[in-house]
Amino acid sequence: MTGQTRFNSWQAVHDEVLRRIREREWKPGDSIPNEDDLAREFGCARSTVNRALRALADAGLLDRRRRAGTRVALHPVGKATLDIPVIRREIEARSQRYGYALQSRQDAVPPGPVRAVLNLGPDARAQHVLALHLADGRPQAIEDRWINLATVPQAADADFAKVSANEWLVDNATYTHGDITFSAQSATAAEAALLGVDAGAALFVIDRTTWHHDDAVTTARLAYAPGYRIQTRI
Amino acid sequence: MTGQTRFNSWQAVHDEVLRRIREREWKPGDSIPNEDDLAREFGCARSTVNRALRALADAGLLDRRRRAGTRVALHPVGKATLDIPVIRREIEARSQRYGYALQSRQDAVPPGPVRAVLNLGPDARAQHVLALHLADGRPQAIEDRWINLATVPQAADADFAKVSANEWLVDNATYTHGDITFSAQSATAAEAALLGVDAGAALFVIDRTTWHHDDAVTTARLAYAPGYRIQTRI
DNA sequence: TTGGCTATTATGTATGCACATATTAACCTG
DNA sequence: CAGGTTAATATGTGCATACATAATAGCCAA
Numbered sequence: 001m002t003g004q005t006r007f008n009s010w011q012a013v014h015d016e017v018l019r020r021i022r023e024r025e026w027k028p029g030d031s032i033p034n035e036d037d038l039a040r041e042f043g044c045a046r047s048t049v050n051r052a053l054r055a056l057a058d059a060g061l062l063d064r065r066r067r068a069g070t071r072v073a074l075h076p077v078g079k080a081t082l083d084i085p086v087i088r089r090e091i092e093a094r095s096q097r098y099g100y101a102l103q104s105r106q107d108a109v110p111p112g113p114v115r116a117v118l119n120l121g122p123d124a125r126a127q128h129v130l131a132l133h134l135a136d137g138r139p140q141a142i143e144d145r146w147i148n149l150a151t152v153p154q155a156a157d158a159d160f161a162k163v164s165a166n167e168w169l170v171d172n173a174t175y176t177h178g179d180i181t182f183s184a185q186s187a188t189a190a191e192a193a194l195l196g197v198d199a200g201a202a203l204f205v206i207d208r209t210t211w212h213h214d215d216a217v218t219t220a221r222l223a224y225a226p227g228y229r230i231q232t233r234i
Numbered sequence: 235m236t237g238q239t240r241f242n243s244w245q246a247v248h249d250e251v252l253r254r255i256r257e258r259e260w261k262p263g264d265s266i267p268n269e270d271d272l273a274r275e276f277g278c279a280r281s282t283v284n285r286a287l288r289a290l291a292d293a294g295l296l297d298r299r300r301r302a303g304t305r306v307a308l309h310p311v312g313k314a315t316l317d318i319p320v321i322r323r324e325i326e327a328r329s330q331r332y333g334y335a336l337q338s339r340q341d342a343v344p345p346g347p348v349r350a351v352l353n354l355g356p357d358a359r360a361q362h363v364l365a366l367h368l369a370d371g372r373p374q375a376i377e378d379r380w381i382n383l384a385t386v387p388q389a390a391d392a393d394f395a396k397v398s399a400n401e402w403l404v405d406n407a408t409y410t411h412g413d414i415t416f417s418a419q420s421a422t423a424a425e426a427a428l429l430g431v432d433a434g435a436a437l438f439v440i441d442r443t444t445w446h447h448d449d450a451v452t453t454a455r456l457a458y459a460p461g462y463r464i465q466t467r468i
Numbered sequence: 469t470t471g472g473c474t475a476t477t478a479t480g481t482a483t484g485c486a487c488a489t490a491t492t493a494a495c496c497t498g
Numbered sequence: 499c500a501g502g503t504t505a506a507t508a509t510g511t512g513c514a515t516a517c518a519t520a521a522t523a524g525c526c527a528a
Contacts, residue, residue: 008482022408034508045483050509060317066509067491076404078318080414083294084468089309170310174256180314183463184418184438202436204418229417234318243511268478279513284479300479301521 007042013052016042021061021072031071032062082232084180084206086167087143087222091135099134102161103194110146117209118148118216127155129165132194139195141228145220152217166220175210175217182206182230185223195225204228241276247286250276255295255306265305266296316466318414318440320401321377321456325369333368336395337428344380351443352382352450361389363399366428373429375462379454386451400454409444409451416440416464419457429459438462 007013017038020026032038035053039046053070056062060079064070091098110118110126118126127147133140145165147155152173160168185205192199203226209219241247251272254260266272269287273280287304290296294313298304325332344352344360352360361381367374379399381389386407394402419439426433437460443453 010481022410024408036508046509047484047511048482050511051481054510064509065491066489067493067507069508075320075323078412079315080318081313081315084312084314086309174258176256178312178468179465180468181463181465182416182438184436184458184460186434186436200420200434200436202418202420202434204416224418226418229415231413231415234412234414270478280479281481281514282512284481285511288480298479299521300519301477301523303478 006044008044008048010048010051010055013038013042013044013049014055017052017056018061021056026072028072028074028076031069034069078234080232080234082230084208086170087133087141088164088167091133091140094135096135097137099137100164101132101134103130103132105129105160107149107156114146114219117219118146120148120150125149129160131160131164133164133166138225140225142191142194142223143220144223145218147218148216151212151215165218169218173212173217175212178208178210180206180208187223191223195223197226201226204230240278242278242282244282244285244289247272247276247278247283248289251286251290252295255290260306262306262308262310265303268303312468314466314468316464318442320404321367321375322398322401325367325374328369330369331371333371334398335366335368337364337366339363339394341383341390348380348453351453352380354382354384359383363394365394365398367398367400372459374459376425376428376457377454378457379452381452382450385446385449399452403452407446407451409446412442412444414440414442421457425457429457431460435460438464 007016017026017032026032033041035046035049038049038053042049053062053064057064057070061073061076062070063073085093088098088100106128107125108128109115109123110120110128114126115122115124120126127149129143129145129147131143131145133143143164143166147165147169149156152169154172155165155168158165158168158172183205185203187195187197187199187201187203189199191203192201195201195203204224206222206224207220208222210217241250251260251266260266267275269280269283272283272287276283287296287298291298291304295307295310296304297307319327322332322334340362341359342362343349343357344354344362348360349356349358354360361383363377363379363381365377365379367377377398377400381399381403383390386403388406389399389402392399392402392406417439419437421429421431421433421435421437423433425437426435429435429437438458440456440458441454442456444451
């Protein structure tokens with residue numbers, strides 16, 4: 001009764017294991033057979049099974065531990081991977097005309113929270129850029145950004161009137177890791193005026209900070225006009 | 235000049251390639267050496283290089299095509315993977331007391347948009363569940379859900395007063411794929427009353443729909459109380 | 469020139485083997 | 499029986515090899 005169907009690709013094994021999990025043949029918390037046994041059952045090499053199970057573990061459906069074996073995740077954590085595109089490309093992808101308008105740009109002492117995030121001393125200055133991104137001429141997002149000149153000194157000479165700080169940094173500053181927060185916030189009066197909406201409107205806000213090793217590179221707040229949404233499949 | 239440092243693990247290769255991308259030794263758009271050459275340079279097997287490059291491609295840093303080779307992604311699409319937890323676990327993870335309050339539950343004809351998403355006929359009925367999730371007694375999120383009884387008939391008998399539809403579905407209905415949207419929306423009067431906030435407050439909203447193959451399972455709207463945010467690292 | 473065939477090339481994947489490593493179970497030893 | 503040592507086990511990874519597959523380049527013929 002064993003060898004009718006052959007699962008000789010890691011995709012096939014992946015799909016079959018996934019099926020067994022979904023059909024509750026293997027229930028959450030259950031230990032599943034080890035790789036050797038599965039390889040024998042599926043008629044393939046252990047490395048093939050390994051790759052399939054690894055993919056499922058990456059997706060959060062399996063918990064694997066050496067010696068302890070593999071078991072079906074107790075709480076199938078839904079993981080969604082979403083793309084954080086450069087705003088211009090996001091707008092152009094919708095076949096809209098991208099526009100960019102620098103509002104202000106100055107060397108200044110950042111407010112406390114920003115100073116803390118950038119790990120700056122109380123009197124240290126940073127480059128502040130406030131700009132508007134437009135889609136077909138309509139305000140799409142406000143970019144409120146602070147750039148750490150200690151980490152990216154060239155930013156002092158960049159021409160943020162032509163290219164957005166967003167894009168300039170992508171091309172001119174590398175980062176090793178970052179941190180993104182998504183939230184909903186009511187538009188302040190200033191933001192409402194810039195975006196051309198009523199004060200208090202619900203804005204989708206993305207806060208992002210990036211570091212190069214231990215040095216903070218930049219921290220930015222992107223406040224999107226009402227109607228903006230991020231979508232993904234799982 | 236070749237063999238001083240050895241990169242004999244896929245992690246080491248991964249890190250070295252990543253370094254070269256970040257340090258702009260290999261610039262966006264550049265073609266990088268093929269796997270065989272890299273294997274020779276790094277003093278390891280091609281499969282080791284393959285695994286490293288595959289990981290970087292998954293992360294969006296490399297574009298790979300058969301025969302065409304591997305090149306550094308032109309627009310390093312930032313991909314963020316974020317966890318979509320079950321609300322109860324999310325609250326408990328913050329060491330808060332989880333509470334759940336069913337508001338209403340009925341068999342009804344869903345409104346047009348929901349009907350469209352669930353792919354139901356004009357007179358078809360579905361199970362509607364409205365509930366409140368509480369953290370330390372304070373309203374945390376409103377769950378407004380429609381369940382397709384054609385796909386999940388057992389939902390008609392479930393006791394949504396005790397266990398949230400959210401969790402009941404995790405345990406009782408499987409899905410093959412889904413679709414998630416994040417947005418910011420102003421609280422309606424009804425929502426504001428339920429959450430105990432001012433009408434018009436900015437709410438973080440997650441809309442999720444899941445399917446089992448071609449059959450829609452459920453569609454839900456989770457509106458979070460102000461202050462809620464989703465965070466992740468990149 | 470056009471259209472299609474073919475060879476080439478780089479990635480994609482399967483396999484069998486070996487060894488590494490984390491973790492647990494079993495076994496001592498005092 | 500406590501506590502530590504050792505063996506057993508499942509996953510993790512590396513390697514060499516082979517073949518599969520996609521995409522291109524080059525060629526040839528109508």
